[in-house]
Amino acid sequence: MADKAKTNTEDYLRMFSQMVRIRSFEDNANQLYLSAKMPGLTHMYSGEEAVAVGICEALKTTDKITSTHRGHGHCVAKGAEFKQMFCELLGKEEGYCRGKGGSMHIADQSNGNLGANAIVGGSMGIATGAALTAKLQGRDDVTVCFFGDGATAQGLMYEVMNMAALWRLPVIYACENNGYSEYTKTEEIAAGSITARAEAFGIEAFQVDGQDVLAVNKLATELVGRCRGGEGPFFVELMTYRYHGHHVGDINREYYRAKEEETLWKTERDPILRFRGWLVDQGIASEQDLEALQAEIKEDAENAVKYALEAKYPDTSEVDMHVYAA
Amino acid sequence: MREITLSKAVNEAIAEEMRRDETVFVIGEDVAEAGTPFKVLSGLVEEFGTARVIDTPIAEPGFMGIAVGAAMTGSRPIVDLMFGDFIFLIMDQLCNQAAKTHYMSGGKLNVPLVLRTNLGATRRSAAQHSQSLQALVAHIPGLKVAMPSSAYEAKGLMKTAIRDNNPVVIFEDKLMYQDKAPVPEEDYLIPFGVANVKREGSDITLIGTSSMVQVAEAAAEILAREGISAEVIDPRTIVPLDEAALVASVRKTSRAIVIDEGHQSYGVTSEIASRLNEQAFYHLDAPVLRMGAMDVPVPFSPALEDLTVPTPEAVAVQARRLCAGEMIHAA
Ligand SMILES: Cc1ncc(C[n+]2csc(CCOP(=O)(O)OP(=O)(O)O)c2C)c(N)n1
Ligand SMILES: [Mg+2]
Numbered sequence: 188m189a190d191k192a193k194t195n196t197e198d199y200l201r202m203f204s205q206m207v208r209i210r211s212f213e214d215n216a217n218q219l220y221l222s223a224k225m226p227g228l229t230h231m232y233s234g235e236e237a238v239a240v241g242i243c244e245a246l247k248t249t250d251k252i253t254s255t256h257r258g259h260g261h262c263v264a265k266g267a268e269f270k271q272m273f274c275e276l277l278g279k280e281e282g283y284c285r286g287k288g289g290s291m292h293i294a295d296q297s298n299g300n301l302g303a304n305a306i307v308g309g310s311m312g313i314a315t316g317a318a319l320t321a322k323l324q325g326r327d328d329v330t331v332c333f334f335g336d337g338a339t340a341q342g343l344m345y346e347v348m349n350m351a352a353l354w355r356l357p358v359i360y361a362c363e364n365n366g367y368s369e370y371t372k373t374e375e376i377a378a379g380s381i382t383a384r385a386e387a388f389g390i391e392a393f394q395v396d397g398q399d400v401l402a403v404n405k406l407a408t409e410l411v412g413r414c415r416g417g418e419g420p421f422f423v424e425l426m427t428y429r430y431h432g433h434h435v436g437d438i439n440r441e442y443y444r445a446k447e448e449e450t451l452w453k454t455e456r457d458p459i460l461r462f463r464g465w466l467v468d469q470g471i472a473s474e475q476d477l478e479a480l481q482a483e484i485k486e487d488a489e490n491a492v493k494y495a496l497e498a499k500y501p502d503t504s505e506v507d508m509h510v511y512a513a
Numbered sequence: 514m515r516e517i518t519l520s521k522a523v524n525e526a527i528a529e530e531m532r533r534d535e536t537v538f539v540i541g542e543d544v545a546e547a548g549t550p551f552k553v554l555s556g557l558v559e560e561f562g563t564a565r566v567i568d569t570p571i572a573e574p575g576f577m578g579i580a581v582g583a584a585m586t587g588s589r590p591i592v593d594l595m596f597g598d599f600i601f602l603i604m605d606q607l608c609n610q611a612a613k614t615h616y617m618s619g620g621k622l623n624v625p626l627v628l629r630t631n632l633g634a635t636r637r638s639a640a641q642h643s644q645s646l647q648a649l650v651a652h653i654p655g656l657k658v659a660m661p662s663s664a665y666e667a668k669g670l671m672k673t674a675i676r677d678n679n680p681v682v683i684f685e686d687k688l689m690y691q692d693k694a695p696v697p698e699e700d701y702l703i704p705f706g707v708a709n710v711k712r713e714g715s716d717i718t719l720i721g722t723s724s725m726v727q728v729a730e731a732a733a734e735i736l737a738r739e740g741i742s743a744e745v746i747d748p749r750t751i752v753p754l755d756e757a758a759l760v761a762s763v764r765k766t767s768r769a770i771v772i773d774e775g776h777q778s779y780g781v782t783s784e785i786a787s788r789l790n791e792q793a794f795y796h797l798d799a800p801v802l803r804m805g806a807m808d809v810p811v812p813f814s815p816a817l818e819d820l821t822v823p824t825p826e827a828v829a830v831q832a833r834r835l836c837a838g839e840m841i842h843a844a
Contacts, residue, residue, distance in 0.1 A: 226637035227637030287639075287813055291638070291642070292639055305640075370543050503817070503820055510810070
């Protein structure tokens with residue numbers, strides 16, 4: 188019993204620190220954009236940390252995920268390191284994709300991340316195909332397909348869910364419903380219920396508070412286990428919120444989203460603040476411990492940014508490398 | 514003449530045609546209140562309402578198909594496809610449905626729709642938001658393809674496209690939205706299939722599409738300083754193509770480089786170059802050169818991305834070699 192408690196404590200603290208790591212990564216990425224040090228635009232995951240962390244903490248390294256244009260959170264949660272991530276963001280050679288992908292394609296492939304996708308819904312086939320491999324090759328790996336509420340409008344999703352259900356594939360469709368797709372509210376683009384669409388294929392579907400990392404992790408752990416036992420696929424709608432604009436350049440956004448709404452989510456429902464409060468209440472960690480942990484992560488992130496800013500760009504000879512596999 | 518941005522020119526063209534013809538409507542993602550991510554359509558929903566400026570879910574094949582059906586039944590939709598790269602999602606509706614309906618119906622059904630989308634790399638947007646895919650659609654009979662090179666062309670070609678009874682695909686360069694050019698206040702159209710000689714010259718013809726017209730013009734400036742006189746031509750539409758004007762220019766100059774931002778292999782440059790070879794062979798002093806984007810997915814890193822697109826300097830280098838007779842046997 189004592190051992191179990193200790194393990195749980197470690198799990199909790201890792202979940203906390205992973206969420207803080209995502210937030211720190213994003214704060215720095217936003218800063219890089221604002222100070223014109225980052226090429227292009229990027230989509231912040233801040234506010235949605237409990238989704239990626241709650242789910243990825245239920246996965247093994249060999250389990251697969253597919254990610255989205257808002258993919259930094261999934262990348263961190265599946266085990267990526269700051270240095271290679273910032274290098275990718277800045278187009279440097281040491282980035283996970285050697286600078287070829289950038290923010291929208293960032294992924295730590297060695298941890299089972301099959302890629303962030305800049306085509307909305309573009310990864311749904313890939314995730315389902317990864318689950319097919321697991322089934323065909325008799326592995327117990329599970330694949331989680333992350334996508335936004337907006338992506339539920341893509342026809343591909345319904346084609347692959349149909350096949351996944353027919354063939355009982357070990358895939359979990361994780362819909363991050365943050366209330367918006369770009370500058371449009373979800374209710375304006377989604378008819379009926381999102382979970383009911385999965386249910387129409389006979390897929391068990393769940394809705395969960397995406398700001399509650401423990402609730403997400405509990406559900407994910409259960410579903411991952413059931414997938415391994417051959418009971419997949421599953422569908423989960425995670426109710427969450429993005430704190431920033433659609434991308435870092437979307438600054439004047441009051442025409443589609445009220446400031447008060449943003450403030451409410453940030454102050455009342457923040458996944459990190461909530462979990463932090465819980466950890467302290469439960470006596471799992473003290474305010475000071477958590478403070479120190481956060482400070483350490485912040486410093487790590489800043490050091491990684493410094494490193495990435497000074498890292499070298501890929502050699503020009505790399506431009507036509509990797510078009511075809513050997 | 515007043516100068517306006519390319520973005521404003523497109524906006525004006527659509528607004529004017531919507532006022533003139535109430536069967537015209539706009540459909541696409543975030544086209545209404547948001548006015549598209551590039552803000553090109555700002556203000557349209559205020560004037561025409563949400564019944565004619567229609568926001569859609571992120572369902573490109575779906576709204577493209579709806580536009581095809583609407584076009585076949587008396588509407589004139591303008592489909593807004595946020596990035597040219599998303600053409601891959603709508604290929605069936607565009608190429609199997611829209612492009613072939615008139616022909617397959619023995620001329621009885623029309624599909625008068627405009628697909629407005631964009632092209633262009635160097636925005637640091639990586640491989641799925643930077644492609645220039647005009648060759649793909651130009652390959653399909655039944656589709657017309659316009660490639661405006663300035664605000665003036667953007668407006669005139671858009672208005673012609675809206676009035677055309679065929680599916681027309683317009684590629685705007687997303688890096689040019691803020692570029693200004695003189696645009697008349699009064700109504701005008703630019704006919705399809707009529708090239709524009711941007712600059713006269715006698716030693717070499719530089720044929721450019723879209724923003725590659727500016728690249729060609731800048732190359733011509735560089736060359737002029739060295740005593741090489743380059744003619745710059747903008748075909749404005751690649752389908753239909755003003756072959757006569759291009760051939761006439763090459764017969765005069767005896768040399769040509771074709772520049773387009775699509776991938777070089779099997780691309781727009783290849784098509785135009787072979788037409789010139791076929792029709793101006795005895796007038797050529799050198800092989801016609803193609804300059805397209807490198808045959809690689811567009812890389813994110815600025816250190817790599819900038820290598821993939823034709824630049825004025827690179828065009829000037831090749832033009833010099835052609836004029837010096839260096840590449841006569843290159844092919
Ligand atoms: C096929 C496709 N259509 C449109 C876009 C442009 N786009 C990028 S993100 C986005 C909104 C996606 O919304 P959602 O799926 O809810 O994800 P979120 O951004 O809220 O995380 C759109 C329309 C795209 N990248 N791909
Ligand atoms: Mg969303």
